[in-house]
Amino acid sequence: MPGEPSRLSKSRYLAGLQCHKQLWWRVHEPEAPELSPTPGQQNLFAQGRDVGERARRHVPGGELIDLPFFQYDDKVAATREALKREPPAIYEAWFLADDTYVGVDILERTPRGHTVIEVKASNSRKPEHLPDAAVQVHVLRGAGLQVERAEVMHLNPECRHPDLSNLFVREDVTALVEGALIGVPDELAAQRRMLEGPLPDVPIGEHCTRPYDCPFLERCWPKLPDHHVSKLYRIERKRALELEADGYETLYDLPSDLELSVIHARQVRAVQTGRMVVEPTLAKALPQFASPLAFLDFETVSLAIPRWPGCRPWQQVPVQFSAHREERGRGGSLVHHEWIAEGPADPRPALAEALVEACAEARKVVAYHASFERECLKQLREAVPRFAKELERIEKRLVDLLPVIRRHVYHPDFGGGFSIKKTLPALVPGLSYADLWVQDGEVATVELQRLMLEGDRTPPAERAARREALLRYCERDTWAMVKLLEKLRSLVADQLELF
Ligand code: SF4
Structure with a gap:
């Protein structure tokens, strides 16, 4: 709505509910750099769109208002026309009343009126979904529509691929929305007044991160x-x-x-x-890392709509691993193993086979924050029963490096955390993730999804670069563990020399 600062929309209203100052910036500085979505947010939006489209199949027979996002008035007019045809449902229906635009994911006809269905890509209904539904009901009633019922339609955590017939849960929130409606007109009016004035003065507080992280945290919070x-x-x-x-x-x-x-x-x-503080007890924590060791790290993707057998919505599915393994009888020399999924097919059988091979003969399998690797192995066991025994053996041999550092070592440069991104550069100067194209797990997840699901739409050179970047990122994780363990052992050796 460029040029129309006083006209509100559902998303503006919700931003304003969290904080008027945030809304003022969103409206008056729509090009602010803080408003550019991160790769992780873009991924969430894209998956949310997929969920929205899939939800329509569960309320079939509707008409889609298929116009560009910014053509608000055209969408309102097209919705008005569609209503005259009385289809069983309208998808992406748009309305304007009380100077506020709202888009309704699914508007379903009922015998005496309509049901507003707000589709959410989350696995449960959340408190913040209510004002979202409430402002829609307020505007639709203002536009003269008989709204009898409001629902939140969210993903069902009990759903398991391939049976997606129960992918959604529809929750009736009519009574809750009727309660939430009371404050809507006054709040809309207050937001409109505020937007016509200068930047409001709002103190920082809990609302800056609830229900969402405000994009302007760095502007308001002191360094x-x-x-x-x-x-x-x-x-x-x-x-x-x-x-x-x-x-x-x-x-x-x-x-x-x-x-x-x-x-x-x-x-x-x-x-x-x-x-750096190194506790004398560190020496007792290291014998569990008995050679020959394998150092293991998984990367995962998390899909709102499950694609592979047994998966539920948003399940983190392992699709890549790196392992550095000490070779028996070769002075502990390390061999690197890696595997990465490259297409949309179920990656788990081939990954499990490569993993079993990579960890064979390792006495212990080192992970950093091993509960994550344990969960991945458990999933792989269920997904690939023919390797269940071998995978269980890997699980039983897991040893975790993170709590060893957390319980025995602190370096001033850890900055209050023990993630490998914090401990590695502090304990092993010169080694970090700064030289890599993929530098964190969130970006890795997004890029993995692209590699697997958009491969046929990506130029080969770009695809090869993405694959290489992901391999180097995962390899860095296990190499980091190798060097961290080396460092811990050298710290213990230094202590022994002192005595
Ligand atoms: S950081 Fe807090 S006070 Fe500042 S705009 Fe965001 S929500 Fe409002």
Whole structure:
């Protein structure tokens, strides 16, 4: 709605419900860089569109208002015409009333009126879905439509491919929406007034991240000093605020007699002395990493609409792995194994076979945050029963590097976290992810999905570059574990020398 700052829409209304200042920026600075979606968000939007289209099949026989997104008035007019034909449903129906546009995912005819169906790509109904449905009902009634019922139609976590007949759950939210309707007209009026004035003054608070992370966090939230108290490992926001209120802004300010958890005490000690803390107990934690070792990491994709047997909506499905394996009797020399899915077919049987081969003969299988690898292995066992025994053996041999670091080591550069992205550059200077094209798991997931599902629409050179980037990213994860374990062993050796 460029040039029409006072005209509202469903998405504007919802942004304004979270924060008027956010809405003001969205309307007056629509080109703000913060509003460009990240690759992860783009992926969510695309999957949401797929879910929306699939939902129509579950309310069949409808008419689609198929016009470009920005042609609001044309869509409203086309909806008006469609209503005259009285189809059983209208998909992407658009309405304007109370100076507010709303699009309805599915408008279903009932014997005496209509049902508004809001389709959500989530696995459950959430509180934030109610104001979404409420503003639609408000506008539709304002436009003269008899709305009898409101529903949220979300994905069903019980659904299992290939039976997608129960992919959706339709929840009747009519009573809740009737309650939520009460405040809608006043809020719309308040938003309209606010948009006609200057940028409103709204203090920061819980609303900045609820129900969604505000894109303008960096504009409003002050930049925190290094080692701010909120950087204490997994500290609750409330506790960090208490510490600040007591006059402690950073970890340097904390007094020695303050009661802290073991990990926090170690973190504070490392920061206040400016030196890495290595507990003497580290030596006892390392013998579990008994050679020959395999270092293992999976990458996954997560699809709203399941594609492979046994999968449920949004299940994280392993589609790539990297493994560095120490060779028996060859002085611990490492051989690298890797596998990546390349097309839309079920990747799990071939992946499982390659994985079993890669981990054969390893006495222990090292992972970083092993619960993730354990879950992937469990899924693979169910999906590929012919390798169930071998996969179970891998699962039983898993050893986790992350808790070893968390319980025994803190480097001031960890910055309050123990993810491999934090611990690797601190413990192994010169090795990080900064030189890679794919640098984090979120981007890896999106690129993997593209490699698998858009391969036939991608130029071969681009596809090859994407594949290579993904392979190097996953390889870096397992190489990082190799170097981290080496570092931990050298720290123990240094301690022994001291005594
Ligand atoms: S960061 Fe918070 S106060 Fe600032 S615009 Fe966003 S929600 Fe509003």
